[in-house]
Amino acid sequence: MxxxxxxxxxxxxxxxxxxxxxxxxxxxxxxxxxxxxxxxxxxxxxxxxxxxxxxxxxxxxxxxxxxxxxxxxxxxxxxxxxxxxxxxxxxxxxxxxxxxxxxxxxxxxxxxxxxxxxxxxxxxxxxxxxxxxxxxxxxxxxxxxxxxxxxxxxxxxxxxxxxxVDTERFAPRGGPGEEAREADVGLGPGGPLVVCVGRLCRQKGQDVLLAAWPAVRAAVPDARLVLVGDGPDAERLGAAAAADPSVRLTGAVADPAPWYRAADVVVLPSRWEGMALAPLEAMACGRPVVVGDVDGARESLPPGHEALCLVPPEDPAALAAALGRLLGGPEPRRSLGLAAREHVLSRFxxxxxxxxxxxxxxxxxxxxxxxxxxxxxx
Structure with a gap:
């Protein structure tokens, strides 16, 4: 075939x-x-x-x-x-x-x-x-x-x-310590890390994320953001982020799994999807996700996670509020991540x-x- x-x-x-x-x-x-x-x-x-x-x-x-x-x-x-x-x-x-x-x-x-x-x-x-x-x-x-x-x-x-998703390739790190987790992707220790993995294009909504980011930083001043990927909007997004030292663009990477493991929260504020892979991969790595409420998003989340993890597309204020809630402390993120991993193992x-x-x-x-x-x- x-x-x-x-x-x-x-x-x-x-x-x-x-x-x-x-x-x-x-x-x-x-x-x-x-x-x-x-x-x-x-x-x-x-x-x-x-x-x-x-x-x-x-x-x-x-x-x-x-x-x-x-x-x-x-x-x-x-x-x-x-x-x-x-x-x-x-x-x-x-x-x-x-x-x-x-x-x-x-x-x-x-x-x-x-x-x-x-x-x-x-x-x-x-x-x-x-x-x-x-x-x-x-x-x-x-x-x-x-x-x-x-x-x-x-x-x-x-x-x-x-x-x-391949639940053996996309899995929690299993090694010791947050510092080692960040070192895997060349980052030093710092504040909570938000990672967005996806093609840099209008569909994936990274422009909405950058519009929301100042409000996230106002709530969590030491928060950091990394956009992982390449695409037609790379130059425009890079220019928009250039003045903010808390934001980094990596370009294309061979393997996104270390970035998922390094993240405290993974976000994908898409404008449309069928069912995006990046949130499934992140959840398989034991990470909580925040996603745009588009096709497939509700079906991909564990039951009960919608109120915390689902935001209207093209709504920077709602996106900032959702990220701020999850960045507020490690325990909610840990429990959400454990449930997310089990959900992917059972269904995806x-x-x-x-x-x-x-x-x-x-x-x-x-x-x-x-x-x-x-x-x-x-």
Whole structure:
């Protein structure tokens, strides 16, 4: 089977790498078509998957016809039993190229029409409705994402399969001391640390976080903030933070896990999501999170955490208040972090996600796996 993927970085790439790893271990022959030179291309090649260069950009535009034809030629050569298209661009090109001739799974990873406005959003909704006719199953990562699609008029066969994370890789440090925890990421000891991991872009809301930060510092004067990641807004966000010595931007990092462990609180004030990976990874590391109240956010939190950990999107005052409450003392953070870790272990282990996706493949195309184990004791 073949994964068609654009973008080749960020959360989508991490989801695909985890799926590919599990599918190869289960005995499937797996191919991935994605932009060359990306994190995804290198990672899936290292896992042993067949990898094909598909030169596709993020946005639709004049290159769309060429990108669709290129993917169509690739699919005719590979002849997969099933195609799993990830995100709007791959979903558009794959479904236009295949038009139902091969069992097709589409996973939006947040709907395309949420990222735009006006006429562009209307066109995106129209395409999603039309594209559903060539889709055997739309996989949503949260019930909220499915409801958003239904409200937009997308009529399809749905499966809701929550994102999962590697709970062995993303786990509490287990070593001694707060000082050692911060030293892992090159920080010295200091005040409570807030970490935001995500692509630096409008979707993830780092601008809202920077707008909230002066109020956080007024409540907790020694608080520190680190933005982990890279993206199109890096220069603008860096300029906005340049005058505040309590704020640091790291750029892209190979492994965010040490940053989660170093944090006292992890925050992701997104404007839209399907179900963000960063909060799940942070909770797996035993850290409390503060997240924007967008698709998938409520479903990702442990029961009872909504009042403390969920804030309206684009509301700096509410975000500052939530962070101030959690930074006020270590004991609430500790109890929230312990509950968060147990919640992820019980509901969001990547092996559970892989097993659900494998079951879907069997249903649609008779794809058989030699082994795909559920998490032990869960």
């Amino acid at each position: 073949l994964h068609a993927v654009q973008p080749g970085d960020g959360g989508v790439a991490r989801v695909v790498v985890d799926l590919v790893r599990g599918q190869l271990a289960a005995g499937l022959r797996v191919a991935v078509a994605c932009p060359p030179g990306t994190e995804l291309a290198a990672a899936v090649r290292a896992e042993g998957a067949d990898t094909y260069d598909w030169r596709a950009g993020r946005d639709p535009g004049p290159r769309l016809v060429r990108e669709t034809r290129e993917l169509g030629r690739l699919l005719r050569g590979v002849r997969p039993a099933l195609v799993h298209a990830h995100s709007a661009k791959a979903g558009l090109c794959a479904r236009l190229a295949l038009r139902g001739r091969v069992p097709t799974v589409y996973q939006p990873h947040a709907w395309s029409f949420e990222a735009v406005e006006g006429t562009t959003a209307a066109l995106a909704r129209r395409w999603e409705r039309l594209g559903a006719r060539w889709t055997d199953r739309i996989v949503c990562v949260s019930d909220a994402e499915r409801r958003t699609g239904e409200a937009a008029g997308v009529r399809a066969a749905w499966s809701v399969i929550h994102n999962g 282990d990547v092996r559970r996600t892989g097993a659900a996706v494998a079951g879907l493949y069997r249903e649609l195309a008779g794809v058989r796996c030699t082994e795909h184990r559920e998490p032990i004791g869960q």
